[in-house]
Amino acid sequence: MSVAAFNQVEMKPKDYKSEVPTTWCPGCGHFGILNGTYKALSELGVDPTKFVNISGIGCSSRMPYFVNSYKMHTLHGRAGAVATGTAVARPDLAVCVSGGDGDGFSIGGGHMPHMARKNVNMTYILMDNGIYGLTKGQYSPTSRPEMKAYTTPYGGPEEPMNPLLYMLTYGATYVAQAFAGKPNICAELIKGAMEHNGFAYVNIFSQCPTFNKIDTIQHYRDLVEEVPEGHDASDLGAAMELARRPGGKAPMGLLYKANKPTLRENLDKIIEKVGGHADYDINQIIARSKP
Amino acid sequence: MEKKDLVIRIAGEGGEGIISTGDFIAAACARAGLEVYTFKTFPAEIKGGYAMYQVRASSETLYNQGDTFDVFCAFNGEAYELNKHLLKPGTAFVYDYPGGDFEPEIPEGVHAYPIPMSKTAKGLKQYRAKNMVAMGAMSVLFNINEETLIRVLTDKFTSKGEEVLRLNLEAFELGKKMAAEQSKTDTYRVADAQEPKDVIIISGNDAVGLGAVIGKLDFFSAYPITPATEVAKYVSTHLPKCGGVLVQAEDEIASLAQVLGASYAGKKSMTATSGPGLALMSELLGMSTMSETPALVVDVQRGGPSTGLPTKHEQSDLFLAIHGGHGDSPRVVMSVEDVKDCIDMTVDALNIAEEYQTPVVLLSDGSLAFSTQTIPRPDPASYTIVDRRKWDGQGEFKRYLFTDDNISPMADPGTPGAMHIATGLEHSETGAPNYGPVAHEANHRKRFNKIAPLVDKYKPTEIDGDPDEEADVGIITWGSTIGVAREAIARMREEGIKVKGFYPKLLYPMPVKQYEDFAAKCKKILVPEVNFQGQLSHFIRAETSIKPIPYTICGGLPFTPIMMIEKTKELL
Ligand SMILES: Cc1ncc(C[n+]2csc(CCOP(=O)(O)OP(=O)(O)O)c2C)c(N)n1
Ligand code: SF4
Numbered sequence: 001m002s003v004a005a006f007n008q009v010e011m012k013p014k015d016y017k018s019e020v021p022t023t024w025c026p027g028c029g030h031f032g033i034l035n036g037t038y039k040a041l042s043e044l045g046v047d048p049t050k051f052v053n054i055s056g057i058g059c060s061s062r063m064p065y066f067v068n069s070y071k072m073h074t075l076h077g078r079a080g081a082v083a084t085g086t087a088v089a090r091p092d093l094a095v096c097v098s099g100g101d102g103d104g105f106s107i108g109g110g111h112m113p114h115m116a117r118k119n120v121n122m123t124y125i126l127m128d129n130g131i132y133g134l135t136k137g138q139y140s141p142t143s144r145p146e147m148k149a150y151t152t153p154y155g156g157p158e159e160p161m162n163p164l165l166y167m168l169t170y171g172a173t174y175v176a177q178a179f180a181g182k183p184n185i186c187a188e189l190i191k192g193a194m195e196h197n198g199f200a201y202v203n204i205f206s207q208c209p210t211f212n213k214i215d216t217i218q219h220y221r222d223l224v225e226e227v228p229e230g231h232d233a234s235d236l237g238a239a240m241e242l243a244r245r246p247g248g249k250a251p252m253g254l255l256y257k258a259n260k261p262t263l264r265e266n267l268d269k270i271i272e273k274v275g276g277h278a279d280y281d282i283n284q285i286i287a288r289s290k291p
Numbered sequence: 292m293e294k295k296d297l298v299i300r301i302a303g304e305g306g307e308g309i310i311s312t313g314d315f316i317a318a319a320c321a322r323a324g325l326e327v328y329t330f331k332t333f334p335a336e337i338k339g340g341y342a343m344y345q346v347r348a349s350s351e352t353l354y355n356q357g358d359t360f361d362v363f364c365a366f367n368g369e370a371y372e373l374n375k376h377l378l379k380p381g382t383a384f385v386y387d388y389p390g391g392d393f394e395p396e397i398p399e400g401v402h403a404y405p406i407p408m409s410k411t412a413k414g415l416k417q418y419r420a421k422n423m424v425a426m427g428a429m430s431v432l433f434n435i436n437e438e439t440l441i442r443v444l445t446d447k448f449t450s451k452g453e454e455v456l457r458l459n460l461e462a463f464e465l466g467k468k469m470a471a472e473q474s475k476t477d478t479y480r481v482a483d484a485q486e487p488k489d490v491i492i493i494s495g496n497d498a499v500g501l502g503a504v505i506g507k508l509d510f511f512s513a514y515p516i517t518p519a520t521e522v523a524k525y526v527s528t529h530l531p532k533c534g535g536v537l538v539q540a541e542d543e544i545a546s547l548a549q550v551l552g553a554s555y556a557g558k559k560s561m562t563a564t565s566g567p568g569l570a571l572m573s574e575l576l577g578m579s580t581m582s583e584t585p586a587l588v589v590d591v592q593r594g595g596p597s598t599g600l601p602t603k604h605e606q607s608d609l610f611l612a613i614h615g616g617h618g619d620s621p622r623v624v625m626s627v628e629d630v631k632d633c634i635d636m637t638v639d640a641l642n643i644a645e646e647y648q649t650p651v652v653l654l655s656d657g658s659l660a661f662s663t664q665t666i667p668r669p670d671p672a673s674y675t676i677v678d679r680r681k682w683d684g685q686g687e688f689k690r691y692l693f694t695d696d697n698i699s700p701m702a703d704p705g706t707p708g709a710m711h712i713a714t715g716l717e718h719s720e721t722g723a724p725n726y727g728p729v730a731h732e733a734n735h736r737k738r739f740n741k742i743a744p745l746v747d748k749y750k751p752t753e754i755d756g757d758p759d760e761e762a763d764v765g766i767i768t769w770g771s772t773i774g775v776a777r778e779a780i781a782r783m784r785e786e787g788i789k790v791k792g793f794y795p796k797l798l799y800p801m802p803v804k805q806y807e808d809f810a811a812k813c814k815k816i817l818v819p820e821v822n823f824q825g826q827l828s829h830f831i832r833a834e835t836s837i838k839p840i841p842y843t844i845c846g847g848l849p850f851t852p853i854m855m856i857e858k859t860k861e862l863l
Contacts, residue, residue, distance in 0.1 A: 070710050073716060075574055090556040
């Protein structure tokens, strides 16, 4: 994310809270992620006027309403593509997407690889509850087949996808995973993502007590295991190995981090190469079309 | 009547230099002070296939590609086979003979000029110089200004080295010599050179790109699709010089999404596509409307539905442009007539998107996309550039504030005190979700009413002819078909036929009164358009009291003036 927005203000986590009351069900994991986000913003001293929080559609995508900042509530699946435009157009802003697993990997699945491989300078927080919440409980790309849901009364016919492997494969330069039940770890990883120059992906398990009856808070608590000490986050192979869930455990922490030029930095190099500037004499361009 | 224009059609296999031959002749005529209008069709295949390039040159203003050709130059047998039915008494026919791959039958009255194009090129061991031989021959036969043609060739080949230039010019000279040995039996000649004018020669697609640069675009998101891709090519070449950026997105959905993200961030943003891409964008067009985020989409129409006729001309996206999408989703729809409009109206469309905080769909079409035309050199300083209305910092900022003109001030991210949400949900003035009936109706009214004044504020629809005079037939048409109507109407008037034209550039919101005032003076209204359903006719029937007579074609090619003249005469 953009460092220009950092260390600008001294605000407590609660100061980032907007006046809009939250709409989530009691016990929803999304609360933990929201609190983690407030904390990360506070610790980084992010100027809320320079923070743009963009979302698609879903329970999770309501997040921007609750954050005191500039924000855009877009269409189901399109938040990442919208945010790409914002981040490229205004490198001085800190851009963050908040969205669900259905939003990001189902309808928006076509956009995820490209944000990652283009290394768009932004943070993508995926609130992974293994279900479609807002449409009242259909199975999602991360649902376990054991789950009986609205459209899978006999259990699911599909294998779930592995978001971490996916993002590592497509070249995300910061990949981390957390659990909504651990807001401090969430905050720490979100903060790292925001500080990262490039595309940062944070997968956060988030229980949906209303519709997902098998991925309970206890299930996630038992599932996650902190990234082993000594894990080398610059080693893509090691990150992929962890993402494959050795021993059935889901890694929690920073899996991978790399430094690469961002999309905007590469575009700036092109502008520099051609000596581009806002006052360029357009007559020179027109002259090229003389017969 | 003295003929002031000449139409030369060159055809052969893609890769034989058909396109460059056409470009050379067009550039030479333009340098010689003539007006040029070119037209081309090319195959959907990457390699080979039939390619055709037609140059119309005149000492007078040109509005279209012409009825048919006067001169036909066939590079191979396929080109001959595909065009032989058009060889009429009086046509001049230049062809590769002897030594070519075909032996044509010359119909009665056709003026035949066999030129051994392939053989001569082979003799020079310069197989690719076949088109140079043809060009040399045509310059002699049809008075193509030799001085400017040689200058064009020299400019083109100098960078390729002296030897290449020498061989090409030698081939050109041989072609000239062979033509000089033949006796010219027809009377066709390109008009003599005139005082050179300060013009440029540019295609419709490049002109859209130039309009974007002149209109101070900041951000372009592209996804390749025929026949729109060249817009992105032009923009990617020139926009970085002005400090702007082009991103190639993963699909058209992402293109328009990126445009909205960049526009929300305060940047002038656009994309260009063709029908299938516009169809994919329809949900985001609604998002642009609902969130009042400025966006420009240029749609270079091609034949549909589905992948349809990917390289062919059609004007059939009007329904999609105006109504495509869910909900009541107003947007401004405009269409260009010619290459000059491609520049001017791209600037206008960017301005309108900014001023009215709305999506604008600017319709171009497949025939304009590649048509090159001579137009006066544009002066970038002469264009007005409009920016969005910004919040003045006074009082509480409400993004969707109700105002007298229905336009709410905007605040770019980074502005202190104006943090807000831009949203695709129905909302209150602040942007907070509000699904109540009062809010939904009031916002609909706001979104429709804010663009309504355009019907008076955007330049009035042009009437071709005396607005007060009664006419037997009034022709209403749109897009590049306007150029055909202009010539058809001029020719009919010379014959004493009472006919007038009405050329809307703003298609939605529809200037209903202007349509009705025009129609009131016409006994019949003919609406020619290149689509099956008569899409503009449909809107005229729906929105006005006029009973239009649709005249539709959809064979992948534009109208010709003669077609429109014949149809009009049927109505008299
Ligand atoms: C084009 C489109 N298709 C479908 C929907 C309906 N829809 C709204 S939210 C949603 C899924 C939300 O699930 P997820 O993204 O996992 O987020 P959660 O609600 O679980 O946080 C769907 C299918 C829509 N709004 N737009
Ligand atoms: S439905 Fe599930 S995801 Fe949505 S708010 Fe309730 S608990 Fe959270």
